[in-house]
Amino acid sequence: MPLATLNTCTPEVAAAQLTPCVDIPRWVEAIVDARPFSSEADLIAFAEKAAYPWTEAEIDGALAHHPRIGDRAQGNTTEATMSRGEQAGVSTAVETQTALQAGNRAYEEKFGRVFLIRAAGRSAEDILAALDERLQNTPALELEIIAQQLREIAILRLKGVLAA
Numbered sequence: 001m002p003l004a005t006l007n008t009c010t011p012e013v014a015a016a017q018l019t020p021c022v023d024i025p026r027w028v029e030a031i032v033d034a035r036p037f038s039s040e041a042d043l044i045a046f047a048e049k050a051a052y053p054w055t056e057a058e059i060d061g062a063l064a065h066h067p068r069i070g071d072r073a074q075g076n077t078t079e080a081t082m083s084r085g086e087q088a089g090v091s092t093a094v095e096t097q098t099a100l101q102a103g104n105r106a107y108e109e110k111f112g113r114v115f116l117i118r119a120a121g122r123s124a125e126d127i128l129a130a131l132d133e134r135l136q137n138t139p140a141l142e143l144e145i146i147a148q149q150l151r152e153i154a155i156l157r158l159k160g161v162l163a164a
Contacts, residue, residue, distance in 0.1 A: 001161055003043065007036035017161050022154035023065050024058045027051055040162055047158055051151045059147055063114050069127055070100035096124045103131040110135060111142055118152040 001009075001017050009017075011032050018028045030050040037043040054062075107115040117130055134142060 001164055003037060003040050003162060006043075006162070018158070021157035021161060022051075022150060023062050024054060026058065027054070027154070040159075043162070044155060044158065048151070048155060051154060054147050054150070056143060059143065059150060060113060062150055063116060063146070066114055066116055068100075068104045069115055069117060069119060069131070070097055070104070070124075093124075096128070099128055100124070100131075103128060103135070106135055107131060111139060113146070116146050116149050116153075118149050118156065120153075120156055 006014055006017065014032045014035065015028050018031055019025075022028075027047070027050050031043070031047055034046055034050075037046065104115055115131055115134070117127055119127060122130075134145060137145065
């Protein structure tokens with residue numbers, strides 16, 4: 001959706017375009033309410049600022065829409081399509097999938113939530129190394145990292161929306 005269209009469409013249409021970037025209503029509403037933006041750079045800068053801080057409840061709500069790393073998102077929603085594209089570089093080799101499944105289980109047991117990482121641009125090996133490293137974190141540190149990864153995903157998706 002070109003910026004000019006995002007700037008002039010109804011709030012409902014704008015929100016429908018932004019929600020798949022990250023399903024945090026406060027973030028979506030802030031962007032919708034701040035329109036019009038003079039440039040894509042201004043929109044991105046505003047979206048980045050609006051993403052600080054996100055509460056633990058907002059993060060957990062957004063995580064409910066993210067598949068486990070290595071799993072392919074199901075369905076035909078915009079968010080599922082975005083997720084499949086982001087995880088396209090994750091190896092489907094049995095050895096890699098087995099390691100990701102074991103890591104996901106260990107992570108969920110320790111932190112009580114799905115492991116989230118910006119997968120776009122990362123190899124399966126990079127993701128596995130990050131997963132192993134993050135399993136050593138405290139819950140408080142891990143929540144900060146999850147929030148940052150969620151912000152990175154949201155901004156990448158927003159750039160994708162603008163390019164579509």
